[in-house]
Amino acid sequence: MAKLHISATVNGEPTEFLCEPDETMLDVLRGPLGLTGSKEGCGSGDCGACSITLDGRLVCSCLMLAAEAEGADIRTIEGMAEGDTLHPLQRKFLEMAALQCGICTPGMLVAAKALLDRNPDPSESEVRYWLAGNLCRCTGYDKIVRAVLETAAEMREAVR
Amino acid sequence: MSDMRYVVPRTLDEAVGAFAEAKGAARILAGGTDLLVQMRAGAVRPGLVIDIKKIAELTGIEETADGGFRIGGAVAGARLAEHPRFGKVWPGLLEAINLIGSTQVQGRASAGGNLCNGSPAADSVPAMVAAGAVATLQGPKGRREMPVEDVPAGPGRTNLQPGEILVGFILPPRPLGSGDAYLRMIPRTEMDIAVVGCGVNLTLKDGVCTAARVGLGAVAPTVLRVDAAAKALIGSRLDAAALDAAAAACRAACHPIDDKRGTIAYRTEVAGVLLKRAAGIAADRAKGA
Ligand SMILES: Cc1cc2nc3c(=O)[nH]c(=O)nc-3n(C[C@H](O)[C@H](O)[C@H](O)COP(=O)(O)OP(=O)(O)OC[C@H]3O[C@@H](n4cnc5c(N)ncnc54)[C@H](O)[C@@H]3O)c2cc1C
Numbered sequence A: 001m002a003k004l005h006i007s008a009t010v011n012g013e014p015t016e017f018l019c020e021p022d023e024t025m026l027d028v029l030r031g032p033l034g035l036t037g038s039k040e041g042c043g044s045g046d047c048g049a050c051s052i053t054l055d056g057r058l059v060c061s062c063l064m065l066a067a068e069a070e071g072a073d074i075r076t077i078e079g080m081a082e083g084d085t086l087h088p089l090q091r092k093f094l095e096m097a098a099l100q101c102g103i104c105t106p107g108m109l110v111a112a113k114a115l116l117d118r119n120p121d122p123s124e125s126e127v128r129y130w131l132a133g134n135l136c137r138c139t140g141y142d143k144i145v146r147a148v149l150e151t152a153a154e155m156r157e158a159v160r
Numbered sequence B: 001m002s003d004m005r006y007v008v009p010r011t012l013d014e015a016v017g018a019f020a021e022a023k024g025a026a027r028i029l030a031g032g033t034d035l036l037v038q039m040r041a042g043a044v045r046p047g048l049v050i051d052i053k054k055i056a057e058l059t060g061i062e063e064t065a066d067g068g069f070r071i072g073g074a075v076a077g078a079r080l081a082e083h084p085r086f087g088k089v090w091p092g093l094l095e096a097i098n099l100i101g102s103t104q105v106q107g108r109a110s111a112g113g114n115l116c117n118g119s120p121a122a123d124s125v126p127a128m129v130a131a132g133a134v135a136t137l138q139g140p141k142g143r144r145e146m147p148v149e150d151v152p153a154g155p156g157r158t159n160l161q162p163g164e165i166l167v168g169f170i171l172p173p174r175p176l177g178s179g180d181a182y183l184r185m186i187p188r189t190e191m192d193i194a195v196v197g198c199g200v201n202l203t204l205k206d207g208v209c210t211a212a213r214v215g216l217g218a219v220a221p222t223v224l225r226v227d228a229a230a231k232a233l234i235g236s237r238l239d240a241a242a243l244d245a246a247a248a249a250c251r252a253a254c255h256p257i258d259d260k261r262g263t264i265a266y267r268t269e270v271a272g273v274l275l276k277r278a279a280g281i282a283a284d285r286a287k288g289a
């Protein structure tokens, strides 16, 4: 079967790629597009390590066909920092040691950013529910949740 | 190399045409949160995948003039949650749909996919049954309607005919004093499969229950509509005796599997407990309405 030719916007850049009809978005990100920040933990929607946004909506890239990206706006962890300037979430994760091995981190950051974009002042339980689909086998979650809350507070302060 | 094809029809007719022509080798793709998992596991190997998310009728949410709703079969849970009115009119049904998976899964998963996947534990289905939702189906022979409770045929199977696509759900108008609720029992608070799920939808007039519907999930090969439980509630003031009778009717309707998530005895007992709690929440909402 012929490969499909897909045009999408990836991290703000118009991007074209070829894919097999049954390839996932995660396959294409990590393969032809060379964006290996999104991780494959499970390939079945359970771990969230492959989290991206699709037209502003948080999704698992392992549960999306690459062909579905036609015309869409895709954002990955690679688009989070602005040049050398880390996003406040990225900086706080480092400052507050919200990661150990780091495998879950790109997915956590993409998911946490999607939350703060919608809700700049989430409660602790809102953060925990929002991130329930992002598994971490190292940190015990507490430092991650605190880093997200701390970032939210700092970002609210900054816009005042 | 794969020999799967992928198409994105813009109209329902195109989709039905492609689906019927492929004669069982095709799969409909809504959010893909079941289908992609099954494809990866090798459980299904479709020759053709038909993505229905670019068809307007499949992705709309419309409040009808009579106060009912029409929801496209492929509308993702997250979109329904953002609708300004839907969750106010159908809080229980929205909760049930929003219980499906994580934030990421909610970004894609649809109530249509939840129903068509045919899981006896599908969370939105008991709430749809309680709501009295009707599924609109379109196939090569035209359009027809089917109450949601008649759609599942057994684990992983539905009563859709070859080539038929679920277009959407029709929700009836709400009489004054109505409320609904859905509760599921899982060992954790998120990301698990229901051990039992129970949806209750009822209407109160001067404290008396004038109408009720009950849906039960994960206690039989298909989601059940439990008329005997509804009957026990109707005409009562939802007093202890009525709730006991309705709970007993739910327990009597159960013929669950015995597995690591729950024994037969446990699932049966919990079905009655959830009925009482869900009826209580639905009644509070009905009084607030
Ligand atoms: C991590 C994770 C957690 C989950 N948690 C839950 C949970 O808590 N509760 C729960 O109930 N489910 C859960 N699920 C299962 C799944 O998310 C739901 O069943 C979801 O509603 C499926 O919807 P979808 O739009 O993604 O369906 P798809 O995967 O697109 O489709 C499912 C099936 O239905 C068919 N289909 C879809 N739409 C139509 C249509 N319009 N007409 C005809 N056939 C159609 C497809 O061909 C396919 O066979 C979970 C899944 C994952 C990956």
Ligand code: FES
Pocket (backbone or CB within 6 Å): A039, A040, A041, A042, A043, A044, A045, A046, A047, A048, A049, A050, A051, A060, A061, A062, A063
């Ligand atoms: S790799 Fe996608 S959720 Fe785990």
Ligand code: FES
Pocket (backbone or CB within 6 Å): A098, A099, A100, A101, A102, A103, A104, A105, A135, A136, A137, A138, A139
């Ligand atoms: S830091 Fe290792 S999985 Fe989260």
